[in-house]
Amino acid sequence: MAARHFLTLLDLTPDELNYLIARAITIKSNLKAQGPSYTPLPNRTLAMIFEKSSTRTRVSFETAMAHFGGHALFLSPRDTQLGRGEPIGDTARVLSEMVDAVMIRTFSHAGLEAFAAASDVPVINALTDDYHPCQLLADVMTWTELRGSVKGRTAVWVGDGNNMCQSWINAARQFDFNLRICCPKGYEPNAEIMAAAGDRVTLTHDPQEAVKDVDLITTDVWASMGQEEEQAKREADFAGLQVTEAMLDQAKEDVLFLHCLPAHRGEEISETLLDDPRAVVWQEAGNRLHAQKALIEFLLLGKVS
């Protein structure tokens, strides 16, 4: 049977995604109660290819494999043949002979798709220029843990129409919630990705209008990895879109604030926003571990409950 990949949230059905969220919550509560005693993947291996920097993604995948009784291998282009021009398809075929799954953080989403097409083992998108689906598993998990089912609720994305924004659009589609996107003109997400989500997703350039009465506010850095040279221009273009405590006050009383991190205080968020009790970013970051455990388990073993 062909391996299942997780390149975007659209690779799993809504039922499967809802299963993963519930399973992640169970895995987390079992870990808190019993420690890392659940080891369904003894001696199995995950190759982790990182062409961009990472703290959370690397630590969560590596810890997930260790807890599960397996092992993760950190591979960077600097010290593998990928950095010396070995074709991506050849690398995928070689890794398929040895490891049980591959996780990739890279620039081009098409490059990730090419890798997956040549891989006999599951490939997980750990961020491309276009999507960051693993982060959305943790984000929806956090929202669900704190507020129950997300179906029919309303979130707002304030900031760049980037890889995280496009993953939020796919999440709105798959988990059936409403998403408002508030970005500067010229920084909209891909029009086709938006159109595919239908009228659940709307676009505005006015942050006051965008945050009114929403259940959840989220944002991300203004310049993503690979866009460092645009930092100054983006700071000017995104002026007025900083998420502040006052902005959260315009939302519902029980609004939550999420940020995938790393955050730039004083840029996309106020200096003090992460100290506000409505900001639940540390729980969100921790949930990367539990959500990805549920994902790895599902891709390698199928549904277990």
Ligand code: CP
């Ligand atoms: N949010 C996230 O993916 O963080 P890292 O870049 O540290 O992995």
Ligand code: NVA
């Ligand atoms: N949009 C950010 C997310 C980092 C986790 C980036 O791509 O750099």
